Amino acid sequence: MMDQRRAPIAEAMRRYAGDGALAFHTPGHKQGLGAHRLLRELVTEEGLREEVSLMAELDDLHAPATCIREAQALAASLYGADAAYFMVNGTTGAIQAMLMAVLRPGDEVLLPRNAHRSVLGAIVLSGAHPVYLQPEVHEGMGIAMGLPPETVAKAVRKHPEARALVMVSPTYYGVASDLRRIAEILHRHGMLLLVDEAHGAHLRFSDDLPPQAMDAGADMAAQSTHKLLGSMTQSSLLLVRKGRVDLGRVQWAAGILQTTSPNQLLLASLDIARLQMAERGEELVGRAVRLSEELRRAVNGTDGLSAFGRECMTTPGASALDVTKVTVSVRGLGMSGAEAEHILRHAYKIQCELADAYHVLFIVSYADTQREVERLRDSLADLAGTYRKGSSFSLGCALPETPPQRMTPREAFFSPSVEVDFEKSIGQVSAEQVMFYPPGIPILCPGEEITAECVDYVKRMKALGLKATGAIDIELRSIRVLSST
């Protein structure tokens, strides 16, 4: 039985700083001695005193033997994984390590198109060939829902050589897919389930939330501890089930992709976030679940607003909802999510997590109490009463067909590219990803042919005032295409 009341990394740091060894080592601020006042105010004297790294007492992230090894073992035990890796380049780094550990150049990988850009980056790095799958889109809300197990079964039959499926669950909007069934299908065919669980670090601590990927049979899951729990931005966990995955290769891949000078404060914050969940996870996440349901009820009782709940999880692909993501539709007020975000930010001093054409999304986390949630509830009610602009509107644009894939994202990345006028780019091969929220599904991925349908869709979305994400020119007046085409 492991002692979850310990925080080995944080303890080793305090011991080292307390020992008073004179610092002739990195980092250059020398335990705060040379730190500018502003940095000192930001990080605190004690934080700077303990911000050392690479000392024997503090272990080595790339060959952990003492406190990091112990802290990672505690995290693995709390999360029910066989191994946990502390990651200091966010979930982006965790996803890259996850894919690099198991994919080889040329391997086929099944990939729902609502993948985060970090997954596409990992595809470029690994040289794997993506086989794109289309997730379900909720017609009324326009957002990407989950991936139906039936879609996975079909893809597995069509691509029996595929090595793995990489998918996001839950989505940014909190929609979880049926990972148990998906894992069964994949494993039956010798394939791996790799989950981008950036939005799922808290799931294990409440039975009212969807099961986390590790508990549903996934082989690996990348979690943003920093997004939904209490570690510092940039710190994430990579959780692994051994058997189909070689742990040595995971460590190796993480070592290639991460700095050799990991920030000790980030590592300690992961250690402490795990300790906090071990001590009070069920109580705190349970409170977030209760408060978010109260908020959802209040929103649904407000004229002009609505927030979908578990009742919407009947859409194919959607299996369960993380209710702590409260997605409020402002369509009934005749305004866009971006307009509502602006008003909430400036008139009410409330910042949402995400705004799309129809919605503003709020995260109720373990840190929130009745007070914060009541303020949000009252502000939303006031917004609906004061700022109503007119009747509901609809984008009414169906997603274009997935364009023909002319080459892999890796080939596209390494090919010379030029910037061209977007409206004149039909027939060329895109070097970039282009996506709108909703639905958060790319209409173009690197290596795909730009079709007239795509250009037309972009024109219509832009006319509605929506901004693209993924491309360098967010106005999409221009796009980078491969120069050899």
Ligand SMILES: Cc1ncc(COP(=O)(O)O)c(C=O)c1O
């Ligand atoms: C679904 C998803 N996956 C991966 C990431 C990458 O996480 P990080 O910002 O920690 O690198 C994000 C970040 O927003 C995300 O939303």
